[in-house]
Amino acid sequence: xxxYDAINEISKYISDExxxxxxxxxxxxxxxxxxxxxxxxxLGSMGLASSIGLGLALSQDKKVIVLDGDGSILMNLGxxxxxxxxxxxxxxxxxxxxxxxxxxxxxxxxxxKTNLLEIAKSTGFKNVYNYNDIDFKTILSQNIEEPxxxxxxxxxGNADVGIIDLSPEEIKSRFMKSI
Amino acid sequence: MLNSTEAIYxxxxxxxxxxxxxxxxxxxxxLLIKIDKDEEIIHIPVTREEEGLGICAGAYLAGKKIAxxxxxxxxxxxxxxxxxxxxxxxxxxxxxxxHRGTExxxxxxxxxxxxxxxxxxxxxxxxCKQIKTPDEAKxxxxxxxxxxxxxxxxxxxxxxxxxx
Numbered sequence: 001x002x003x004y005d006a007i008n009e010i011s012k013y014i015s016d017e018x019x020x021x022x023x024x025x026x027x028x029x030x031x032x033x034x035x036x037x038x039x040x041x042x043l044g045s046m047g048l049a050s051s052i053g054l055g056l057a058l059s060q061d062k063k064v065i066v067l068d069g070d071g072s073i074l075m076n077l078g079x080x081x082x083x084x085x086x087x088x089x090x091x092x093x094x095x096x097x098x099x100x101x102x103x104x105x106x107x108x109x110x111x112x113k114t115n116l117l118e119i120a121k122s123t124g125f126k127n128v129y130n131y132n133d134i135d136f137k138t139i140l141s142q143n144i145e146e147p148x149x150x151x152x153x154x155x156x157g158n159a160d161v162g163i164i165d166l167s168p169e170e171i172k173s174r175f176m177k178s179i
Numbered sequence: 180m181l182n183s184t185e186a187i188y189x190x191x192x193x194x195x196x197x198x199x200x201x202x203x204x205x206x207x208x209x210l211l212i213k214i215d216k217d218e219e220i221i222h223i224p225v226t227r228e229e230e231g232l233g234i235c236a237g238a239y240l241a242g243k244k245i246a247x248x249x250x251x252x253x254x255x256x257x258x259x260x261x262x263x264x265x266x267x268x269x270x271x272x273x274x275x276x277x278h279r280g281t282e283x284x285x286x287x288x289x290x291x292x293x294x295x296x297x298x299x300x301x302x303x304x305x306x307c308k309q310i311k312t313p314d315e316a317k318x319x320x321x322x323x324x325x326x327x328x329x330x331x332x333x334x335x336x337x338x339x340x341x342x343x
Binding site: 020040042043044045046047048049050051052053054055056057058059060076078079081082086168169171172175176179 | 198221223224225226227229230231232233234235236237238239240241242243259260262263264267268269270
């Protein structure tokens with residue numbers, strides 16, 4: 001399974017949640033699969049999707065889902081530490097881990113060897129899952145007391161999707177109005 | 180007379196700032212304690228300034244009035260977030276910065292970044308004000324959030340060694 005199919009699978013269960021989508025192809029693929037006002041497409045600032053999601057989860061009650069990538073998580077590993085140290089009832093970080101920098105030519109990341117799930121555990125995440133071992137719909141509907149980290153191992157490769165034809169201002173304002 | 184910490188704290192309160200991320204500096208020590216005790220302010224210590232700016236952006240999307248407390252050495256860690264996130268989406272932000280490496284700095288490692296801090300803000304086209312006295316600090320910090328939202332961009336407030 002590649003990223004597009006993984007996002008397609010996750011999207012089936014998303015209803016009222018706020019979604020932060022990582023820079024590049026993850027955002028573009030989500031835009032094609034299921035564009036909605038409650039999606040925030042992060043067009044720059046690689047690495048900060050999980051941080052934006054954290055700030056959002058700390059500031060309102062709706063559930064926040066971050067669609068992040070392995071390369072991006074490696075760029076901001078401190079974010080896992082900060083998230084794991086918060087009491088959050090509404091935060092789910094999904095690491096779409098294809099072991100590659102997908103938007104820049106599929107160069108390998110160190111996640112070919114280094115295991116993000118073990119890193120998340122060691123930073124203090126209590127709710128840590130492999131996507132393929134869980135029923136995501138059930139996880140999504142549960143009341144939680146701590147943030148969730150979901151590791152979704154996938155294969156590298158990008159779908160043939162266009163660019164996002166929304167301005168940053170449009171992405172921001174429709175997202176803010178939807179909360 | 181107001182002390183240096185209390186002046187900034189009162190400014191933060193009158194600005195209505197209610198979400199703060201921080202990376203510590205010895206000169207911010209007392210201010211961080213006050214903010215941490217304040218139940219109207221969500222205070223999140225972060226591992227790195229860039230991460231903090233991401234967290235603030237998310238909080239702003241949910242309607243918070245956001246600020247970062249940091250040392251100027253962290254400006255280097257913040258530049259991509261200030262441009263590719265804050266400038267791109269026209270997010271406001273108040274940056275309250277302990278400006279090290281200025282006159283009287285005892286630690287040599289602070290000096291190179293101290294020398295270029297104002298120029299970096301200038302090249303980023305971000306307003307950067309030095310506060311010299313507590314009275315001035317209270318007023319400038321107090322107006323900071325309104326100014327930042329009017330400008331639709333971050334603003335920086337620098338407190339150098341002699342301020343404290």
